[in-house]
Structure formats: structure tokens, C-alpha cells
Amino acid sequence: MNKGLLEGKTALIFGVANRRSLAWGIAQAWGAEGASLILGYQGERLRENVEELAASLPKSAHALCCDVADDGQIEKFFAAVSERSPSVDLVLHSIAFAPKEALEHEFSEVDRDDFRVTFDISVYSFLAIARRAKPLMSRGGLLLTLTYYGSEKVTPHYHIMGAAKAALEASVRYLAYEMGPLGIRVNALSPGPVNTLAARGISGFTQMLKHHQDKAPLRKPVDPAEVGATALFLATEGAGAITGQTLYVDCGYSILGA
Template structure:
């Protein structure tokens, strides 16, 4: 006879969400989903200009903390995790949805990318996740889950994705290695690979509207995903129902990635 077990979803879970720019951001969709499942939120904003857009969203979500975070600054990274430790004493979920490259490097082909631009894109879009994980892990006293956002261009050539393809490939590999290193502490790590979404970050890609239209026609479900589809996937993966999943790159793209 099996004993039926029920699990709370995310009631009382402490979640740090990094990368909200506006209400179209993937990170916002994730924050909203975490909150719907009962989590408490800490939300960051990139700079004073972005605070004007992020603060109303944080207020609407009832976020416990709203903190500045430029991921290139060690002092701001330290301050975020120190404040979380003072306020909560622990962290259960980290969501990293941050990517950036100089526009001139992003819009040219990989061959034309500068060493400086490539390095900056790698630092902000990939290694910042490693830096966050290093600081978050000691706060995940009962285990936890870490997420970062990738894209199919990490594994297959997507026209106009350019230098971000290799950068996201490095990010996915980093997630796997972090899953290996942090697994003994009960910490699970995932890269999430959404289909094309209309976000401010994506608007910097050349011919992005064509990519959206192509994806909607090629997807087996014949429709694009939205930020809340991504959010609910992350929320599920943060629950005990996904307790044996780690190191995955999970596609949330209506099946586009299976098509030739």
C-alpha cells in the first residue's frame, strides 16, 4: 500500500528574481508565477532609470525587497545577497534572466565581433550567473533551485543571433557544471530555453520580427509562447514535484526546437 503524499507548492519560499526591465520581461512572467504559487519575492533593477519601470511591478507583486543590481559590480552583488541574508536568513530560488552585448557586436556577424564586445557579452550574460550562484549557494540551507535563460541559438545556428549563440552555449554548459557541483547540497540548476518572445532585449536582434513569424508557423502547437508560459514552467521546477530534475536545458517553445 502506498502512502499518498501531498506537497505545498511554493508557500513561503524565498525567491530572488533578477532581470525584470518591464512587464514584457521573461523575468516578470516568472516573478508573477512564483508569487501566484505563494513565494515571497526579492526583485532587482539594473539602474536608476530602470527602477521607474520595475518598482510599480514589484509593488503590485508585493515584493519584500527591491534592490539595485548591476551585475558587473561586485559591491552591488554582495549587497543584494547580504540584504537577503539579513531579511530572510535563507534563499530557495534564484532566477537569472540577464543578457547584454554591445549593439555593434550584436548586429554584426560573429566574424565581425570585437574581442571586447564578446568578452563583455560573456561576462554579463554568462559569468554573472556563476557569480550569483556562488553567493546564493550558502543561503540555500535546505537546498534550492537556480534558473538561467537561454535560447535555441545556443545549440543550432539561428540567423541573426550572432555572437549570442556561443555566449548562450557557454551559459548552458555553466548551468550543467553548476548542477554537478551544487547537487550534493541539494541545489538543482536549470537552463530554460524559451521560444522567441517579444521582449526589449530581443528587439536588438536584426530581423527579429521574421524570427517570430517563422517560429509561429513552424511550431507544432502553431502558436508562440508568452512570458507566463516560461514562468509557470520555472515555478513547477522549483517545487518538490520536480525534486529529481537537475542540469536540464528545458525548452518552452511550443515544440519549435524539434523541427528541422
């Protein structure tokens, strides 16, 4: 039996909610190549579903509760990780949230509390996870997050999330600079619109999906398996010189002028 590309590596994955989650597509790709996975889920309402998904992976996987809005839970999560594995090689941050009102209002009408919550969950959580993962990544490795083209160009109804994703991409660059000497690479994947639980909370998402499919050079929607395959590439030695980058997995949509 051939040895998997990620055999002997431990991966932490934040953001699996169900089988449609992009985080789940990446978990499958990394798990199929031999990585040992630990899935962090938000709260009790997701526990049974995530545990069932973890059990379906080809190699042993654990599911641990971790609400990234709570520093105490993040500390507890990483303490549990330390007990299970002496080192961590791969970390996926696939977490974003904005209150419904913040997505429905005009951008200038977003109130202070909704702004704070959006940036706390969607951006600061990546820093909090990176800070606690760093001591465990003594062999170097990869910190990976997910973003969207609405960070660069105005996307109707995306509003506050566009600003948050722009801040997330800037965070990728600063973390890459900081952690490069430790052999830790930091990158973001930017898929086109995918029919996930989070995406369906955006008004007009169905129209956004159709527009993308009609206009993207490849004339097709993005398959979560394709996102997983790109994440697998970034986790391997072949991507050893790639850091601080946002890689588009969007069927070419981001090259268009309009």
C-alpha cells in the first residue's frame, strides 16, 4: 500500500458543520492522504453531526468542541490537542460569521456591536488559533484560511463580510512574515461561491451562484472537492515556497474585468 502524502502529519480543522462545508471537503482530502485529523466544532448543537463525520474518515479522527469566540475554550481545545499529539503540522481556519442584520443593512448602517462580532469571529479567531498552534508546529507546517473575492471587489449583499475578508487576507500576509522563520507557511484559498450553510445566509446567493457559473471562464460552479485538492497541494512539499498568498479556486472568475 502506498504511503499517503500526509502520513505522519496531524491536522486541526475548524469549521466543519455538515457535509456541504468547505472544511469537510478539505478534511476529506487531507484524511485520504494519511493525516490524523482533529475537528473543532462550535457547540453542542453540532457535536453529533461532526462526530459522525469524523468517524467516517479513513483514519482516526477526533471531534472537540471549540467556540472560537471564547478564549477559554480555545485554550481547552489546544490543551486537549497537546494530550493527543506532540506536534501539529496543518491548521485549517474555515470560520466566518456576521449577524443577519449586518448583512441585510447597507454597509454604512452596520452598528458597532455587529461590526465587532463579525471581525471577532471572522478575523481575530484566525490570529487566536495561529498563536496557540505556533508552539505545537515545531516542524513547521501550514496555516490555511478561506476567503472570498468580495474582499477585493464589491459584491452585492456581501457588505460587512467583504471588509472582514479583506482584513483576514491582510492578516495572512502579516502572519506569513512573522512565522516564516519558523518554517510555518500561511495562505488563504479564495473559492468562488459554493452552496454551503454559511453562504445561504447571504441575500441573493442563488443569483450570485448562477451569475458566477454563467460568467466564469470554465462555465461551471466550484466543486468543494476541487477546493480540497488545492488545499492538499498547499499541504505538501510541492508548495514549500508558497506563503502569504491568496490562491483563487474560482473557475477563473477573478480574472474578469466586470
